[in-house]
Amino acid sequence: AVEAEATAAIATAAEExxxxxxxxxxxxxxxxxxxxxxxxxxxxxxTEMLVAMCRCRQRQCQQQK
Structure with missing residues (x-):
């Protein structure tokens, strides 16, 4: 889901x-x-910000488990 969000954001940036x-x-x-x-x-x-966000979310998910 996070990857999809990143892809969509990059696509939007490319369109802009x-x-x-x-x-x-x-x-x-x-x-x-x-x-x-x-x-x-x-x-x-x-892109760097999105990657950082994804990593942060992954860490949070792992900590919650």
Missing amino acids: MAMAEIVVAAATATEITIIRAAAVATVATV
């Missing part, structure tokens, strides 16, 4: 990135590169 790219399609190549780099960093951070 795609929409952001459409919005900035008129921007210069340099601007797009900067925005893409920022977007990739954001998704990486979100």
Whole structure:
């Protein structure tokens, strides 16, 4: 269930990135590169947070058993 949540969150982030790219399609190549780099960093951070949350939940579940 946790993996499904993480996958859904990543899919949402990917969709938002795609929409952001459409919005900035008129921007210069340099601007797009900067925005893409920022977007990739954001998704990486979100993924790391989700992984940390999953690990935390797994630990809590194991402690409750």
